[in-house]
Amino acid sequence: xxxxxxxxxxxxxxxxxxxxxxxxxxxxxxxxxxxxxxxxxxxxxxxxxxxxxxxxxxxxxxxxxxxxxxxxxxxxxxxxxxxxxxxxxxxxxxxxxxxxxxxxxxxxxxxxxxxx
Amino acid sequence: xxxxxxxxxxxxxxxxxxxxxxxxxxxxxxxxxxxxxxxxxxxxxxxxxxxxxxxxxxxxxxxxxxxxxxxxxxxxxxxxxxxxxxxxxxxxxxxxxxxxxxxxxxxxxxxx
Numbered sequence: 001x002x003x004x005x006x007x008x009x010x011x012x013x014x015x016x017x018x019x020x021x022x023x024x025x026x027x028x029x030x031x032x033x034x035x036x037x038x039x040x041x042x043x044x045x046x047x048x049x050x051x052x053x054x055x056x057x058x059x060x061x062x063x064x065x066x067x068x069x070x071x072x073x074x075x076x077x078x079x080x081x082x083x084x085x086x087x088x089x090x091x092x093x094x095x096x097x098x099x100x101x102x103x104x105x106x107x108x109x110x111x112x113x114x115x116x
Numbered sequence: 117x118x119x120x121x122x123x124x125x126x127x128x129x130x131x132x133x134x135x136x137x138x139x140x141x142x143x144x145x146x147x148x149x150x151x152x153x154x155x156x157x158x159x160x161x162x163x164x165x166x167x168x169x170x171x172x173x174x175x176x177x178x179x180x181x182x183x184x185x186x187x188x189x190x191x192x193x194x195x196x197x198x199x200x201x202x203x204x205x206x207x208x209x210x211x212x213x214x215x216x217x218x219x220x221x222x223x224x225x226x227x228x
Binding site: 038041055071110111 | 130147155157158161181185188211214219222225
């Protein structure tokens with residue numbers, strides 16, 4: 001195995017781990033997210049009080065992390081779809097992995113800049 | 117497990133992923149714009165209440181989530197926990213149905 005293919009394998013393994021762990025954390029978060037939004041059934045005030053509670057540095061930092069997880073799962077998934085549907089497994093894979101990670105970081109940073 | 121069932125799940129997972137990629141992109145852009153200047157219930161509800169477009173969009177989003185998530189969890193349960201078969205399938209299906217119900221409830225809450 002060449003050094004380049006070993007590095008490629010390591011990067012692909014990390015991408016697999018990020019995709020899986022982000023998916024698991026999002027699966028845990030989703031029911032909570034839906035339940036918070038459903039508070040609007042009890043009126044605007046009920047939703048507002050939850051939103052006010054969320055405006056603390058700890059919760060807002062968690063929100064930025066969640067945006068990163070969502071974007072990383074999305075871009076990582078797009079990379080997988082591209083590989084599966086096009087059969088594209090070229091030397092460009094590490095660059096594609098970096099692009100997926102960079103796009104996710106960009107989304108989280110843009111969200112953080114809007115939020116803070 | 118029979119092959120056609122596995123193939124159908126694989127296809128459903130990939131098809132829902134393609135839909136979710138679009139929905140997540142729209143959702144991310146909306147969130148980045150919406151949180152500017154703080155988030156309030158009135159701002160959210162003003163945008164979503166009575167809107168057919170947002171109802172249809174989030175309806176599609178929730179449906180794709182309710183398909184995508186349980187299939188993914190089923191894979192993780194099998195590969196990481198060694199939990200396979202009818203029990204794992206049923207647990208993942210129940211989780212998917214719960215997501216669908218909660219998602220529809222959330223959409224109703226912010227759009228009606």
